[in-house]
Amino acid sequence: SQTIHQWPATLVQPVGSPLSLECTVEGTSNPNLYWYRQAAGRGLQLLFYSVGIGQISSEVPQNLSASRPQDRQFILSSKKLLLSDSGFYLCAWSWTGTRETQYFGPGTRLLVL
Amino acid sequence: QKEVEQNSGPLSVPEGAIASLNCTYSDRGSQSFFWYRQYSGKSPELIMSIYSNGDKEDGRFTAQLNKASQYVSLLIRDSQPSDSATYLCAAPNAGGTSYGKLTFGQGTILTVHP
Numbered sequence: 001s002q003t004i005h006q007w008p009a010t011l012v013q014p015v016g017s018p019l020s021l022e023c024t025v026e027g028t029s030n031p032n033l034y035w036y037r038q039a040a041g042r043g044l045q046l047l048f049y050s051v052g053i054g055q056i057s058s059e060v061p062q063n064l065s066a067s068r069p070q071d072r073q074f075i076l077s078s079k080k081l082l083l084s085d086s087g088f089y090l091c092a093w094s095w096t097g098t099r100e101t102q103y104f105g106p107g108t109r110l111l112v113l
Numbered sequence: 114q115k116e117v118e119q120n121s122g123p124l125s126v127p128e129g130a131i132a133s134l135n136c137t138y139s140d141r142g143s144q145s146f147f148w149y150r151q152y153s154g155k156s157p158e159l160i161m162s163i164y165s166n167g168d169k170e171d172g173r174f175t176a177q178l179n180k181a182s183q184y185v186s187l188l189i190r191d192s193q194p195s196d197s198a199t200y201l202c203a204a205p206n207a208g209g210t211s212y213g214k215l216t217f218g219q220g221t222i223l224t225v226h227p
Contacts, residue, residue, distance in 0.1 A: 032213045043219040044157070044201070090156055100145055100205050100213040104156040 002027035004105040006091050012111045019064075019078040021108050023091030026072065031093040033074040034102065035066055038088040050074060051096070086112045116140060117204050119218035128227050132189040136202030136218055139183070146185045147215065148176060149201040157201055161187060192225040199223070 003026045013019060025031055035047040046059045048066035056066050063082060067075045074091055088109050092102040120135045138146070145164045149157035163169045163176040163185065175188040185204075189196055202218040 034214075044217040046214060049214060094213040096213075100215055101147065101159065101162055102203075102213070102215055103159060104149075107156040109154075 006105040021076040117218040123222035
């Protein structure tokens with residue numbers, strides 16, 4: 001079976017500090033990977049998606065970046081955090097193909113102070 | 114116009130009642146639809162997917178799809194307090210499969226009171 005992990009689970013960071021969130025998937029190969037942000041009381045905003053190693057597409061302009069150094073590893077980064085970066089960051093995966101079903105990791109709650 | 118819209122709620126139903134959650138979508142080409150449940154502070158969890166017109170039942174959950182009306186719904190029978198959560202509707206992004214990208218509705222908060 002497939003499992004998706006995210007860490008850390010929670011993070012409190014000062015404004016201007018760097019960020020690195022990690023997501024890994026087990027039990028599948030060549031998955032599509034996604035990063036979402038959910039602000040408090042808001043819907044899911046797709047930030048990045050990746051269909052393969054080194055292939056990253058950005059959905060919205062922002063001070064965040066993503067990388068996929070390995071097939072089942074997806075990393076979300078920032079050089080300098082803003083207050084507006086606070087939120088619940090969710091990683092998801094889906095099979096390559098046409099059914100689009102996405103499965104979410106447990107999430108990382110980020111608070112920027 | 115939002116691509117996926119849900120009834121805004123919040124929706125409150127008594128225990129044992131049927132909860133009805135609704136969703137409309139704008140892309141007539143969408144072929145698959147998903148319902149996720151999200152408990153407070155947790156990540157979304159897939160509960161139903163539906164690809165064909167009509168009803169799909171899974172335990173107490175029934176998803177209904179009407180492609181002509183661009184409407185998908187989720188019925189929860191015999192609602193339990195443990196069903197209290199935010200329910201998210203999702204459909205593929207307009208313009209095709211687009212690498213499996215989904216557009217999510219804003220969610221409907223459901224509260225089941227004893």
